[in-house]
Amino acid sequence: AGTIDAPEVYVRRSHSGAMLEIRSRRFPGRGLVRTYADVTAYFDAQQAVRNSEAEIRALLDAFPGYIVVDDAQTAYTYVNARTAALMGRERDDVVGRTISEVHGTERAAMILAQVERARGGEPVTVETEYPATAHRPHTWLQVTHAVNADPATGRCDHYACGIDISE
Secondary structure (H helix, E strand, O other), X not given: OOOOOOOOEEEEEOOOOOEXXXXXXXXXXXXXXXXXXXXHHHHHHHHHHHHHHHHXXXXXXXXXXXXXXXXXXXXXXXXXXXXXXXXXXXXXXXXXXXXXXXXXXXXXXXXXXXXXXXXXXXXXXXXXXXXXXXXXXXXXXXXXXXXXXXXXOOXXXXXXXXXXXXX
């Protein structure tokens, strides 16, 4: 007799459109037990999260100010296009790098001091100067720093939102 060649666990869409997780367990002596679980709700929830994240990113990208998010290790996890342009970099050249790598030690020390103040639980608003360079005019920003610590996951993120107050 032939054998069934299938992975131990896989997911497929049924004729009705449901997503089924199929698990196969082989037993000695040519036995096989296969179980099916409807995991449609799980896949729908994952898609809803992806859609929500895309919507939030679009909203943040459309914001006329400057937005950054960095993690507990001070690595940028998000910058909007306006912020990357202010830094004279592409987003991909900022995300994943630390504040020190992007700004240098002197400016990073100033930013990190503001973040530390925000760890006290209240947002911190400061005025920050960006001297003129070949890619931007002399710019002043009003920047608000906030820190969010999630007790359930232990994740701690720093958010900074800025508006141009140069005029």
